Amino acid sequence: MSGGVDSAVAAARARDAGHDVTGVHLALSRNPQTYRTGARGCCTLEDSRDARRAADVIGIPFYVWDMAEQFHEDVVDDFVAEYAAGRTPNPCLRCNEKIKFAAVLDRAVALGFDAVVTGHHARLGADGLLRRSVDLPKDQSYVLAVLTRAQLGRAVFPLGDSTKAQVREEAAARGLAVADKPDSHDICFIADGDTRGFLADRLGESPGDIVDGRTGAVLGRHGGAYAYTVGQRKGLDLRVPAPDGRPRYVLSITPTTNTVTVGPREDLAVDTVTAERPIWHGETTPVECEVQLRAHGEVARAVVTTDGDGLTARLRTPARGVAAGQAIVAYRPDPGGDIVLGSATITAGRMASPVAAHGA
The missing domain is CATH 2.40.30.10 (Translation factors)
Structure with missing residues (x-):
C-alpha cells in the first residue's frame, strides 16, 4: 500500500473478494526526510501515514517493511550506473522487477501468503498473460512487462477493469481519505525533481564536447554526458547555430569519449x-x-x-x-x-x- 488511492482500493477489493489481506507499506528511503513530500512522488512519511489510515478504514492489518538498503542497491545505484554508461533507465520498471515482485514477493511467500496485490492499472487473463488496462491513458503494463510467468502467477491486479475515475469514485464511497489524492509522478528518490543535479552530485562534473553528428564539428561543451538523453532538444546550450536555423537533437551519447552527438530531427x-x-x-x-x-x-x-x-x-x-x-x-x-x-x-x-x- 503506497499511500495512494489505487493501492487502497485494490486492497479493499481483495478483502471484499474474500481473501485474507494484510496491508504492507514499503519504507524505501535511508532517510525519509530526503524523499519528496506532498503528491509529487511516493515513499514519503506522509504516504506511510495515508496507507495506515486506509488500512484502518478497510479493516485489515498493516505493517511497514524496511527495504531501503535493497531499494538503494537495486534501483538507485542502478539508475546512476545506467546514466553513467550513457543509457536512460526506467526506475519504476526496475522497482517492480527487483523490489515489488522479487524482494516483497519472496518475503510474502516465505511468510505463507499466496500472492501480492497491487494497484497497478493492468489485467491478467485466465491464461496468466498480462494485458493492458481498460483505462489506456493510465495503463501500466509497460512497467510490468519485465515480470516472469512465475511472478505473474502470484500477482493480482484488481483495478485493470476500471478507469481511474471509477477508482476515485469508489474510494470516496468507501470513505477513504485518499480518494482525491493526486497521482504521484516523477522519480520518487530525487527530492527536488532535479535529475541532472542528482546525477552530478554522485558522478561529479565531467566536461566534454557536444559534436555535430554529420560533420564532427564541436558545437559546444557539456558538464557531464549523463545529463543528456537521446531525443533531447532543450538545454543543449550550443555555441554554433545550425546553418538552416532548425533545432538540433541529441542523437547519441558515448561515455568512452565523453561525447554528446547532436543533429537534425530526421537523424533520430x-x-x-x-x-x-x-x-x-x-x-x-x-x-x-x-x-x-x-x-x-x-x-x-x-x-x-x-x-x-x-x-x-x-x-x-x-x-x-x-x-x-x-x-x-x-x-x-x-x-x-x-x-x-x-x-x-x-x-x-x-x-x-x-x-x-x-x-x-
Missing part, C-alpha cells in the same frame, strides 16, 4: 531496435506485433525476433528518440485487451536497409 529515425535480456511469454518468433519503446509512448507495428539473450524489432515505420536503457514491450492486439508478449532492455537503434527492416 531508426527502423531496427536491438535489445537484451528478453522476458518472452508469446509464441515462437519472428512474430508480427506492436511494440512500445518508452513509457506512455505510441505503439508501432514491427516484426520481433528473439534469439537467446537478444531481441530484434524491425519497425514498419521508423521511430524517433529510441534510447538505450529503456524497455521495448511487445503486444499482440486482442479483443479482450492487448496481450503482453514480452519485454527487453533496448541496447541500440539504427537504420537498416528497406529489405532488412520490412521483411517478416
